[in-house]
Amino acid sequence: MATIEHPERTLVIERVFDAPRTLVYDAWTDSEHIDKWWGPTMVTTRTIERDFSVGGSWKYVMEMPGSVSEHSVENKYTEIVPGEKIAWTEFAGGDTSNQVTVTLLFEDQGDETKLTMLIVHDSTEQMNMNEQGGMLMGWTMTLDSFVEFLAKQSAN
Amino acid sequence: MVKYMSTDVLSKTFAALADPTRRAILSRLTSGEASVSEIAKPFSMTMPAISKHLKVLESAGLVARSKSAQWRPRKLNAAPMKEISEWLDQYRQHWEERLDRLDLYLTKLQQND
Numbered sequence: 073m074a075t076i077e078h079p080e081r082t083l084v085i086e087r088v089f090d091a092p093r094t095l096v097y098d099a100w101t102d103s104e105h106i107d108k109w110w111g112p113t114m115v116t117t118r119t120i121e122r123d124f125s126v127g128g129s130w131k132y133v134m135e136m137p138g139s140v141s142e143h144s145v146e147n148k149y150t151e152i153v154p155g156e157k158i159a160w161t162e163f164a165g166g167d168t169s170n171q172v173t174v175t176l177l178f179e180d181q182g183d184e185t186k187l188t189m190l191i192v193h194d195s196t197e198q199m200n201m202n203e204q205g206g207m208l209m210g211w212t213m214t215l216d217s218f219v220e221f222l223a224k225q226s227a228n
Numbered sequence: 229m230v231k232y233m234s235t236d237v238l239s240k241t242f243a244a245l246a247d248p249t250r251r252a253i254l255s256r257l258t259s260g261e262a263s264v265s266e267i268a269k270p271f272s273m274t275m276p277a278i279s280k281h282l283k284v285l286e287s288a289g290l291v292a293r294s295k296s297a298q299w300r301p302r303k304l305n306a307a308p309m310k311e312i313s314e315w316l317d318q319y320r321q322h323w324e325e326r327l328d329r330l331d332l333y334l335t336k337l338q339q340n341d
Binding site (some may be wrong): 083085087089099105109 | 319324332
């Protein structure tokens, strides 16, 4: 099981694929593969540069049919354990004030492969003002549970 | 494509919530409106310090001033938190859809073998 360092700002997504681990891993690391499934059907993903190594990055554009505007993205790899783990940083929604670190963990599950995605919202300097307190508003928390939590705190 | 909400609001809300004193203030306001001196009471802090925290919360839109009474009590406004929660839902949705496409792609690849 993956240890989550910052549960209050981590989004966890799990998925089991009916495919061997090597293939699932390759689908994320090989441009030939990734360009084919990364974007929505109507959008073409085109790799401009791919340096699959720690410190290297994947630069790509997403092109909408009939549109002159293209959306360019850069994912920077921060950790690679072949067959097991890939981590990178990216700007969610292309906004530079909103950096996230995405970590993928690949595990065998019989003939299938379990993929665990941890998406951590990187704390900016401002958010870091009180790291020990953590961010209350968690990525996994809904508004309702937040209000409930506040109500409980004030009741004590 | 996924539409994202203004990240300004998002960052501001996250930053405002990052401080324990400010969370305690919000917590206090869930049980109803309160004046600044009532809010300050449980804290061993000067009034200017409390006012500063209130200003951060007001600027993030998490706390509003009631206009009704003369002493202008502060009240909780949960709308920015709703925005965060919607943003997260969209972001999760975005990834779930991407994983759906990967799933289809892997199936297709293996059928061709």
